[in-house]
Structures are given as C-alpha cells and as structure tokens.
Amino acid sequence: xxxxxxxxxxxxxxxxxxxxxxxxxxxxxxxxxxxxxxxxxxxxxxxxxxxxxxxxxxxxxxxxxxxxxxxxxxxxxxxxxxxxxxxxxxxxxxxxxxxxxxxxxxxxxxxxxxxxxxxxxxxxxxxxxxxxxxxxxxxxxxxxxxxxxxxxxxxxxxxxxxxxxxxxxxxxxxxxxxxxxxxxxxxxxxxxxxxxxxxxxxxxxxxxxxxxxxxxxxxxxxxxxxxxxxxxxxxxxxxxxxxxxxxxxxxxxxxxxxxxxxxxxxxxxxxxxxxxxxxxxxxxxxxxxxxxxxxxxxxxxxxxxxxxxxxxxxxxxxxxxxxxxxxxxxxxxxxxxxxxxxx
Amino acid sequence: xxxxxxxxxxxxxxxxxxxxxxxxxxxxxxxxxxxxxxxxxxxxxxxxxxxxxxxxxxxxxxxxxxxxxxxxxxxxxxxxxxxxxxxxxxxxxxxxxxxxxxxxxxxxxxxxxxxxxxxxxxxxxxxxxxxxxxxxxxxxxxxxxxxxxxxxxxxxxxxxxxxxxxxxxxxxxxxxxxxxxxxxxxxxxxxxxxxxxxxxxxxxxxxxxxxxxxxxxxxxxxxxxxxxxxxxxxxxxxxxxxxxxxxxxxxxxxxxxxxxxxxxxxxxxxxxxxxxxxxxxxxxxxxxxxxxxxxxxxxxxxxxxxxxxxxxxxxxxxxxxxxxxxxxxxxxxxxxxxxxxxxxxxxxxxxxxxxxxxxxxxxxxxxxxxxxxxxxxxxxxxxxxxxxxxxxxxxxxxxxxxxxxxxxxxxxxxxxxxxxxxxxxxxxxxxxxxxxxxxxxxxxxxxxxxxxxxxxxxxxxxxxxxxxxxxxxxxxxxxxxxxxxxxxxxxxxxxxxxxxxxxxxxxxxx
Ligand SMILES: Cc1cc2nc3c(=O)[nH]c(=O)nc-3n(C[C@H](O)[C@H](O)[C@H](O)COP(=O)(O)OP(=O)(O)OC[C@H]3O[C@@H](n4cnc5c(N)ncnc54)[C@H](O)[C@@H]3O)c2cc1C
Numbered sequence: 124x125x126x127x128x129x130x131x132x133x134x135x136x137x138x139x140x141x142x143x144x145x146x147x148x149x150x151x152x153x154x155x156x157x158x159x160x161x162x163x164x165x166x167x168x169x170x171x172x173x174x175x176x177x178x179x180x181x182x183x184x185x186x187x188x189x190x191x192x193x194x195x196x197x198x199x200x201x202x203x204x205x206x207x208x209x210x211x212x213x214x215x216x217x218x219x220x221x222x223x224x225x226x227x228x229x230x231x232x233x234x235x236x237x238x239x240x241x242x243x244x245x246x247x248x249x250x251x252x253x254x255x256x257x258x259x260x261x262x263x264x265x266x267x268x269x270x271x272x273x274x275x276x277x278x279x280x281x282x283x284x285x286x287x288x289x290x291x292x293x294x295x296x297x298x299x300x301x302x303x304x305x306x307x308x309x310x311x312x313x314x315x316x317x318x319x320x321x322x323x324x325x326x327x328x329x330x331x332x333x334x335x336x337x338x339x340x341x342x343x344x345x346x347x348x349x350x351x352x353x354x355x356x357x358x359x360x361x362x363x364x365x366x367x368x369x370x371x372x373x374x375x376x377x378x379x380x381x382x383x384x385x386x387x388x389x390x391x392x393x394x395x396x397x398x399x400x401x402x403x404x405x406x407x408x409x410x411x412x413x414x415x416x417x418x419x420x421x422x423x424x425x426x427x428x429x430x431x432x433x434x435x436x437x438x439x440x441x442x443x444x445x446x447x448x449x450x451x452x453x454x455x456x457x458x459x460x461x462x463x464x465x466x
Numbered sequence: 467x468x469x470x471x472x473x474x475x476x477x478x479x480x481x482x483x484x485x486x487x488x489x490x491x492x493x494x495x496x497x498x499x500x501x502x503x504x505x506x507x508x509x510x511x512x513x514x515x516x517x518x519x520x521x522x523x524x525x526x527x528x529x530x531x532x533x534x535x536x537x538x539x540x541x542x543x544x545x546x547x548x549x550x551x552x553x554x555x556x557x558x559x560x561x562x563x564x565x566x567x568x569x570x571x572x573x574x575x576x577x578x579x580x581x582x583x584x585x586x587x588x589x590x591x592x593x594x595x596x597x598x599x600x601x602x603x604x605x606x607x608x609x610x611x612x613x614x615x616x617x618x619x620x621x622x623x624x625x626x627x628x629x630x631x632x633x634x635x636x637x638x639x640x641x642x643x644x645x646x647x648x649x650x651x652x653x654x655x656x657x658x659x660x661x662x663x664x665x666x667x668x669x670x671x672x673x674x675x676x677x678x679x680x681x682x683x684x685x686x687x688x689x690x691x692x693x694x695x696x697x698x699x700x701x702x703x704x705x706x707x708x709x710x711x712x713x714x715x716x717x718x719x720x721x722x723x724x725x726x727x728x729x730x731x732x733x734x735x736x737x738x739x740x741x742x743x744x745x746x747x748x749x750x751x752x753x754x755x756x757x758x759x760x761x762x763x764x765x766x767x768x769x770x771x772x773x774x775x776x777x778x779x780x781x782x783x784x785x786x787x788x789x790x791x792x793x794x795x796x797x798x799x800x801x802x803x804x805x806x807x808x809x810x811x812x813x814x815x816x817x818x819x820x821x822x823x824x825x826x827x828x829x830x831x832x833x834x835x836x837x838x839x840x841x842x843x844x845x846x847x848x849x850x851x852x853x854x855x856x857x858x859x860x861x862x863x864x865x866x867x868x869x870x871x872x873x874x875x876x877x878x879x880x881x882x883x884x885x886x887x888x889x890x891x892x893x894x895x896x897x898x899x900x901x902x903x904x905x906x907x908x909x910x911x912x913x914x915x916x917x918x919x920x921x922x923x924x925x926x927x928x929x930x931x932x933x934x935x936x937x938x939x940x941x942x943x944x945x946x947x948x949x950x951x952x953x954x955x956x957x958x959x960x961x962x963x964x965x966x967x968x969x970x971x972x973x974x975x976x
Pocket of ligand 1: 504505520521524718721750908915953956
C-alpha cells in the first residue's frame, strides 16, 4: 500500500473517479452551443506580418546618381508592409516574381530599390512600370537585418552599387545617435542624397576598411563582392545579402529531367548558372523564396546525376536529415551532368 | 475526383503516424500539408553554420536497446522505423534553477529512478522514501490501467478499480496533493515538479496520475533526440508512407471538409483540388476544424459545445541561439535547464499570462547530448517559454519585431543571471519565434503549441475514460497535440496510431 487507504476510502475515491467523466460531460453540456469562433489576435496579426500576395500601386519613380531605381509604392488597401530594414519584398509584375530590397525604413512610406547593375530582371520590370501601375508584393524575406541582441552595437556596413537600397533602408532605421553605431562604406559609388556623416564612398572593394573592435560586418552586393568580404573578414563575422544569382565559368548544357505530381518533363540546364535559374527559365513550376539556400522552398530530391554545391561544406544550407535523403536546393547548385530530380 | 481510403489533414508527427499506420494496413492514404515541407513543428531550419531544431527537446517513451519499451517505441517499432533514425541519448533529466530569494534551488537531476531518488535526498533530506513511493505508484498506475483495459462491463470495471486503491486515490489528486500525501518534503516536491512546464498546467490543478506517469517515463527510460533533428523522424514517416504507395502532398492546405448524411465525404484544398475520402484524420485543432473547415449545418450542437468548452494550453515563444564558443568553453554543462522564479506553479502560471511577468523558461543545449550538433568550437542553445494567455494577440504588427526582440533579450538575461553563464557576447546566429510564428507556421489558434490545457476537468484520464468517438461526424478523427493524449511527440504519435486504429476498426465493422 502506498497511500493510507481502506475499503471506505476506496469507495470514496471510486466515487471521485467516476465523477471525472461526469464533470467533463457537464462542462460540455453547459458550454456555449454557438458556432465556435476561430480567434483573431495573433492569427490575424500573423496575416499582416506575412500576408499572401497583395496589390500595391506605384506612386513615383526616381533614379539615383548610382543608377538605383527607387520605386515609391503604396498598398492598394490595408496596412503598410511590416518588415525589418534589410529585408526584401517578393515582387510580382506580370507573372515574374523577383526579390527586391526595401529602400525605406520600417514605418516610413514604403519604397523599393533596385540597381541597374544588380538584379537585371528586377530592374527591367520595375523600370517598365509607370506611376499608377499595379504590382504585387508578397511577405518580406531574408535574414539580412541587424538584430541588436545578436549583433551588438557596432556595425560595419559595406555595399557595392547594387546593395545601396538595403543600405538606405538600414541607415534610416538606425539613424545617427541611435544605440547602433553604423560605419558605412560604399564601394564604387558616388555619394547619394541619403548619405550622411557615417557614409564613406570608396573607389572599389580593395579600399574597404579594417574591421575594428567587435564590429559585425554586413555586406550587401554582388555574389563576388560578398565572397571577397567573407574571405577578408572571416565568414564568422560577415552577414551578407547577395544581389545577383551566383554564376560559374562554364558553359556546357545538360538535360534536367523533372518528376513532379504534375508529371515528367525534361528541360535544358546550364553548368554556368544555378539549377533554379535554368528551371525557372524553362518554365518549370518550382517554388522558391529566399534564393540563398536557407528557406528550403525549392527543396527537391536529386534522383541521379552530379551537381556542385555553391557553399562550402560547413555552410551547406541543407538540413542534415535532408542531406541523408538526397535533397538538394536548386538555388544553390550547379549541374555537372545530366540530372534527374523529383519535386 | 481522386479517391483515397483516408485523408490526413496536416503532417505533424501525429498526422504522419496516423498516415503511416493506415498505409501499413493497406489503405490508400494521402497526407495533405499546407506548408512546403512536411513535419509541422517536427522540423528544423538553418542559419549560417547552425541547424536549429524547431521543437524537440527530448523524446520520451523510447527505452534504450536493453529495455526497448515505451509509447514512442510502440509506434516506431510497429512501423520498423526505430532503427532508421540515428539517436543521441540525453545525458541527464534536468537542472532545475529557481531564484526565489529565501530558498533558491539549483539541482541537477539524473535519469534512473534510484539515482533520481538519491539526488533528491541529497538536495532535500527526507525525500528518498516518498520518491521511491512515487515511482512504485507509477508502476501500480501502469498495472491498473492495463487491468482496466482488459475489464469489460461496469461490474468488472468496478471490481478492478476497487482492487487498485492506490490508483484510485492517485486519479483524484492534483500533483500538489499527491506529493503531499506521499509525505514529500516541500523542497523535494519543488524539485520533483521541475517538469511541470512540459504539461503547462499548474500543479494545484494538474492530475497527479498524469504527471507521475510522465515523470516516471522520463526517469525510468531516459530520453533521446534524433541526431539529425526531428526532421529525421518526419522524413522517416513520410518515406514510409510513400514507399507504401501513399501520398504526402505539400502546399496543400485543406479549406473544407465535405460531409454528406452525417459522414465525411472528402476534402477540398485552397487551390480548389478535391479529394474524396471515406475517413478524415485531422492533425489540427478541433477549434480549427469546427470553426473553419466544416459547414455549419454539418456540425452537431454537442460538437460545438465540446469545442467551445475547452481551453487552449500554452502559446509558444522560442529563442534559437547559435553561439561561437563550445558548450565546454562557455560552461554549459547541462542539457536541459528548467528556470523558474519559484515553484509556486499556480502563481507562475498566472505570471506567464503577461510579457512583463513571464520569467519561466526551459533551455536546452543540444551539444550536451550530441557534441556534433554544431561545428567544432560552437554550440546551440534553445530557449522556450509558454504564455498562459493570448497577450501576443494584443501586440500591433508594427511593434511586433521590437517586442519580440526585447522579450528574447530578457530571456537571455534571465538565463545568464540564473546560471551565471555569460552568453550574450557569443551570439553568432539568433532567431526568435513568437506565438505569431507558430500561428502562421502550424496554423494553431493563438499560436498554442501544447494543444488543449489539461485542466482538472479535462485531464488525460477524463478524456480517455470518455473515449468513444472523436466527433459526431462519422469518419472524422483527431490526432496530434490537440488530440486525446495531450501534446508531446510521444503523445502525438500515439494519438495518431490510435486514430488510425479507430478508423480501421470502423472500416472493418462495415
Ligand atoms: C518549441 C516546442 C518545443 C517542444 N518540445 C517538446 C519536447 O521536448 N518533447 C515533446 O515530446 N514535445 C515537444 N513539443 C510538442 C510537440 O512538438 C508537439 O506536441 C507535436 O510535435 C505536435 O504534433 P502534431 O501532430 O500535433 O502536429 P503539428 O506539428 O502541430 O503539425 C500540424 C500540421 O498541420 C498543418 N496544417 C494546419 N492546418 C492545415 C490545413 N488546413 N491543411 C493542411 N495542413 C494543415 C500544419 O502546417 C502542420 O504541419 C514541443 C513543441 C514546441 C513548439
């Protein structure tokens, strides 16, 4: 015996036991018989934070001294987009979707920015719009933002011309005098109207400064520019956002056979560009989001054939269990032979 | 219209377990998942050099090879999946830290009932005997439940119950009452209540029988994690279903369950695809199902009342940290840290209703169980807390990032203060998930991650005793954290298996 019990207490405990179901049933009987209501609260606010596609209107375009197109936009209805400075919007214009940096700070009237040198297609389709035209924005994406508990107070922010929109957004979100100290170096850029005393325009990547103290290095620019920064400052201190698709110096053409719930197709793919670029060009319906390997939206299984990974092994953005299943992220691989994938 | 024998809505471990058991029994099944990847919270994500586990701290009910028992084993062994997964064993039960000024606790509790009782005695003299009694009682509870399962008819059940008086007593007690009746000194009781946040119902209300059963399972069998994160479990289930001809379809959010004549007929997805099905297993909350997925006319008044009566359990908040030093260099010696201001769980539960006063956390250092969890010279720390109200629902979207960063920063400083370990200068990667994140990712009401609250009137025993049917709608079943067995991986998997078996039974009966 563990408890102090006898026949009498057992009968009493039995009564209590039997009341468990009775009590529960009673609760049910007494409850509101109306239609259950799904809560608002966080279930509604998450829709504002991560809306599906929403229509926006182009208000005004301006081109900056460095060839950056700034597009001032407004939602056709509803709330302004919520994002962190340094994030991108997924923008769709006439069926094409591209990530485009916010150039405004959160809370300001929204403005997107794209440089002619960078995401060429994104530039082309924003350039094709005139005031009053409609474009569609999806939820903000990307992890290129300053998080004070993680990054500390001192930030070295570097960009080439293509990274200027993100730099504008970040510098406005953390204005002079805020607890986050920015040192901003823009390579190959002439001064922009939004530059303030924290900005230095330097001729090229070769003239970037040393990292000082505990500075975290934020780099926004072409794939090559980011790579150079990683090498120079050690990847551990560098967070980057890349403004063009990775390329490789090869030109062979292969065939990629795609199995999906919709059937089987075979499309050409090039050894010189990411598999995702080739698939998108060929019109294969494949989901993608961040295009830097982290979100895993384009995750698919490599059935056969060889690929090269864009990232070194210790930064392979795939998850370990996925690697065991032969999963690849087409946004971060180049084909080395004919391949077969399963979506 | 494509026809399946059964459709599962949602691919959390509960849904996947249901789908796998149905596929094993030869049914043609589809698991429909709204996200791009199956698994629900049994998933991971990458940032820089780190891969973060989204949810799993520890899987219980998975006995070691020399004692291969437990509820998780039951499901995984039945499907032959136990050996498909690389496991790491969690080194010790927990370290409990409270920082109440009068009598702070800092206790490291080992696995193994004897070792646990010894440790309890060393921290709280006079606790060994009561602890031994508690573990003996857990054994008696197991025997009673199994006898009860075999008894048929009210008379036999009554006799069976009366022959298990200790079980009967435990069934009517709260955790606080139970520990008191075992003669446990207060400090021993406080230490033994360390796991309470795992069930997130305060100990003046939480069923002693339920709690003891869980504690005993952890302490007797230990716990494990898949080395390749819970995604490995997800991939194993999904692979199993596909190998048996079933479908696991992603990007397929179910927006309607279609019924006819009081029985399910199939489902429709957001893209408009319709699938006919004889049975539907819901791996999502009954609240979602009855408020969003069913036509009003298909739902009985009783199902509506049942749904309205229930209370949600904790809304999740997690801070995922990748640190640029090894656990050893930082002094992180333990795997699981339960940190509470004090062990007055009723007041802690109330405090957890507000961001200003919620100071509880369970923090896990993955590398303490698996040195290779992150690159050499680094480690992963994951902090989790729960909210007992929908406070985050009141945060305006434009304030959301600042509020969650601030709350995360406070969780970090609470951890530093409680352990004396400094981590804030070593954060290389950091991600924060608030109730909004869970609401978006798994679609749960208010971002609840622990299903329905195990209130005294809605305890696991009361749920089980009422068992019978899941819904007045024929062919509709529930599996997962919002199911009968309450939340947790082992419970969600078991409830998936149970739901599949009920569905199969109904099929056989026809
Ligand atoms: C941070 C955290 C820590 C935890 N720690 C532990 C632990 O250490 N040990 C433990 O045992 N348990 C733990 N749990 C609890 C455990 O993870 C859950 O109980 C369990 O994983 C729940 O699984 P589920 O089957 O209920 O499904 P969920 O994971 O909730 O998945 C439900 C799925 O349904 C999908 N879905 C929703 N609506 C629809 C729709 N309309 N159509 C299609 N699909 C839909 C969602 O996208 C999701 O994939 C933890 C949970 C969290 C969040």
